[in-house]
Amino acid sequence: MDFTNKNVVITGGTTGIGLATAKAFISAGANVWITGRNAANLEKATTEINNPKLFTVISDTSKIDDIAILEKAVAESGNKLDVLFLNAGIATFEPIANVTEANFDAQFNTNVKGHFFTLQKLLPHLADGAAVVFTSSTVATAANSGSSVYAATKGALNKIAQIAANELAERKIRVNIVSPGPILTPGLEGAVPEEAKGYLAGATALQRIGDPDEVAKTVLFLASDAASFITGTELVVDGGYLNYALK
Ligand SMILES: NC(=O)c1ccc[n+]([C@@H]2O[C@H](COP(=O)([O-])OP(=O)(O)OC[C@H]3O[C@@H](n4cnc5c(N)ncnc54)[C@H](OP(=O)(O)O)[C@@H]3O)[C@@H](O)[C@H]2O)c1
Incomplete structure (x- = not known):
């Protein structure tokens, strides 16, 4: 896929899915801005990507x-x-009985409010015809014990994304x-915990945990002209994973 000289912002681009997606966009020729809270993580990502088309911004998305x-x-x-890839996110898994107000607020402030x-503040900077991709999660569809707050943040995010699609359609975004x-x-x-990884792998039809690159490829597809009617x-x-639970 070709993104030569396209301008891409990725929030939470220093590790995991965000970093893999930054690498994929850079390889496809884009100029990429990544954000994160932590200067050391941004520096590490810069060294790893080692490309003048990468720019970094220290920005905590939970803070206006x-x-x-x-x-x-x-x-x-x-x-x-x-392209705007809204990806920064945090997750804590614990039963409802144990959730503190601080933990609730931290997840909602990062995963939803952020x-x-x-999106609101960058709207004037989006080109007409731009693509916005939100990172949600299968937790928004499943109902796994211990995921109440995290799953609720992703459910809220899905609704925001659906409404944004309707509101921004007039700009072909x-x-x-x-x-x-x-x-x-x-x-x-x-x-x-480490022991949960085996369980998670076994809970997918393909019997493995996925690689961040596999999400990155999907983000590039959604941001590309190949997804022009999506x-x-x-x-x-x-x-x-979601289907396998039904078998
Ligand atoms: N891995 C999975 O299995 C999985 C599954 C479903 C959905 N997701 C979602 O995928 C996204 C990426 O997760 P990941 O697994 O790649 O996790 P990760 O490796 O922890 O990456 C999270 C990224 O977000 C940044 N970040 C966290 N809080 C931030 C904040 N307040 N402001 C700015 N940046 C922030 C982190 O950088 P700093 O720490 O330096 O700020 C890092 O770059 C998240 O939205 C997550 O909910 C992940």
């Missing part, structure tokens, strides 16, 4: 002031954005959702 920093960086670049206001199942990333490794939809990348 930090979203303004990202907006300023995009405005100062003088470019209109062709994406909503990043397509908005879609990529919903990964279990993907081997630092985020997954931090959120689930908007407001969710593309599940889960090795058959």
Whole structure:
């Protein structure tokens, strides 16, 4: 897929799915801005990608002031954005009885409020005909014990994406959702215990955990002209996880 000189913003682009997607867009010729909260992670990603078409912005998506920093960086670049990949996310798994207000707020502020206001603030910088992709999750469809808050954030995000697809259609901006199942990333490794990985692999039809590159390829597809008649939809990348539970 060719994204030569297209301008792409990826929130949460320093590790896992975001980093894999940044690499894929760079390989396809795009200029890519990645964000993250942590300067060291951004530096590590810069070293790993090692390409002058990569730009970094320290921006915590859960904070409105930090979203303004990202907006300023995009405005100062003088470019209109062709692709916005709203991917930053955090997850904590625990029973409802144990959830604290701080934990609830942290997940909603990052996974929902952050994406909503990043989209809102970057709307004037999106080119007509641009593509927006939200990272949701199969948890929004499943009802796994321990996932109440995280799953609720992704359910909310899906609805925001569907409505954004309708509101932005007049500018020919397509908005879609990529919903990964279990993907081997630092985020997954931090959120689930080691022994759960075997269970997660066995819960997919393909009997394995996915690779971040497999999600990245899907994001590039959704952002490309190959998906020109696709908007407001969710593309599940889960090795058959959701279906397999029904067998
Ligand atoms: N891995 C899976 O199995 C899986 C499955 C379904 C959905 N997802 C979703 O996929 C997305 C990426 O997850 P991942 O598995 O690739 O996790 P990851 O390796 O932990 O990557 C998360 C990225 O988001 C950044 N980030 C986290 N909080 C942020 C914030 N407040 N502001 C800005 N950046 C922030 C992190 O950088 P810093 O820490 O440096 O800020 C990092 O770049 C998330 O939305 C997650 O919910 C993952």
